[in-house]
Amino acid sequence: MSGWLDGYVALVTGGGSGIGRAVAERYLAEGAAVTVLGRDLDQLEEVVRSSADPSRMHAVEADVRSSAQLHEAVAQTVERFGKLDVLVANAGVWDFQRQLTRLSADELEATFDELFSINVKGYLLSVEAAWRELVKTRGSIVMTLSNASFHVNGGGPVYTASKHACLGLMRELAYELAPKVRVNGVACGGMNTDLRGPEALAMNDRSIAASFAKKGPDTPPPPIPLHDSSTDPRDFTGPYVLLASREQSGPMTGEAISIDGGVGVRGFARAAGGDHL
Ligand SMILES: NC(=O)c1ccc[n+]([C@@H]2O[C@H](COP(=O)([O-])OP(=O)(O)OC[C@H]3O[C@@H](n4cnc5c(N)ncnc54)[C@H](O)[C@@H]3O)[C@@H](O)[C@H]2O)c1
Structure with a gap:
């Protein structure tokens, strides 16, 4: 093995599907052992079974809203693989860009919560459950x-506010956990995944x-410069x-890497300036 x-x-x-699953499989290919955590045990076990090396993967059913279940997932990871170097906080849901003016007050309250x-x-x-183990490994x-x-309009106000909040969390925790634990983010653009909506809007099957x-x-x-990217x-x-x-990336903490086809450099008249090339 000679991976990174x-x-x-x-x-x-959220390792059972989408970017979480892709990261878990990539980490495995780079030489890591990986616990995938999510709400659907059958889905997680399928990820383990179909992986390149099931002996280096472990599935844990847990809801990220439950501190006790997250602590149990960390404990199982350390019991199975001996330590914890990396936490990928990833599980999430979307609001399908539902605008404020299209939500009743009750829907807004339930969706926000x-x-x-x-x-x-x-x-x-997730960070609270993991930081003690990450301090031990300087993870x-x-x-x-x-x-x-x-940026706006990647979600409605509730999703956009939640992802702005995650940026703030990442930066604050990078400060609080330094120098032992680094905290960074990957700001993804549109990906073809299984991203679902909230139960509050009956969008959990969408x-x-x-x-x-x-x-x-x-x-x-899509109106972004790299509009033909994957x-x-x-x-x-x-x-x-x-x-x-x-x-x-040892000296790097508190940073977000955007991988979104260039949303921040899109043009006014045309998203990409080089379509004629
Ligand atoms: N798909 C996109 O276009 C896109 C763009 C930018 C950011 N993201 C972010 O990527 C992350 C992963 O989403 P994805 O697009 O891979 O979708 P996905 O639905 O394929 O993956 C999310 C995973 O989280 C799990 N999950 C949801 N709620 C959970 C809970 N309460 N407890 C435990 N697990 C839970 C889901 O079951 C699912 O396996 C999310 O944070 C999302 O906001 C997605």
């Missing part, structure tokens, strides 16, 4: 952020994958490897 994460041990929340308790409290509780935390951590599937040859490209989550895993590795 040889001998590392990682815990990935559910989304913030998964997307924001879930990250905080690191990688948080999945979003284009919605910086997946972002359906929006990608609906797109036909006449659909205009939406496969496996193509977004590089920054997660970089940030997990002490050797490759």
Whole structure:
């Protein structure tokens, strides 16, 4: 084995699908042992079974809103693999860009409570459960952020606020856990995953994958400079490897790497200035 994460041990929340699964598989390929945590044990066990080396993967059913279940997941990881080097805080839900003016007061309240308790409290509780083990290994935390951590309309107000909050969490915790534990983020753009909506809006059976599937040859490209780049989550895993590795990013903390097709450099008249090239 000669990967960037040889001998590392990682815990990935929301590791049963999407970018969490892609990161878990990539970490495995880079030499790490990985616990995948999520709400659906059958799905997680399938990830382990179909992986390149099931002996270096472990599945734990847990809800990131439960501190006790997160502590149990950390304990199982350390029992199984001996330590914890990397926490990937990733489990999340989306609001399908539902605007404030299209929510009743009751819907808004319930959506806020559910989304913030998964997307924001879930990250905080995951870090609380893991930091003691990460101090022992001088490990690191990688948080999945979003284009919605910086820009508007990647979500509605509730999702955008939750991802801005995660950016703040990442920066505050980078300060609080230094110098022993590094904390960084990967701000992903649109990926074709199984991202779901909140139960509060009866959107928990709706997946972002359906929006990608609906797109036909006449659909205009996304209004970002790299509008023909991949939406496969496996193509977004590089920054997660970089940030997990002490050797490759040891002096780096409190930073977010955007991997979003260039949302921050889009043009006014045309998203990409080089379409004619
Ligand atoms: N798909 C995108 O376009 C996109 C863009 C930017 C950021 N993100 C972020 O990426 C992260 C992963 O999402 P994804 O797109 O891979 O979607 P996904 O649904 O495929 O993955 C999210 C995983 O989290 C799990 N999960 C949800 N709630 C949970 C809970 N309470 N406890 C435990 N597990 C829970 C889900 O079961 C799922 O396996 C999220 O934080 C999301 O906000 C996604």
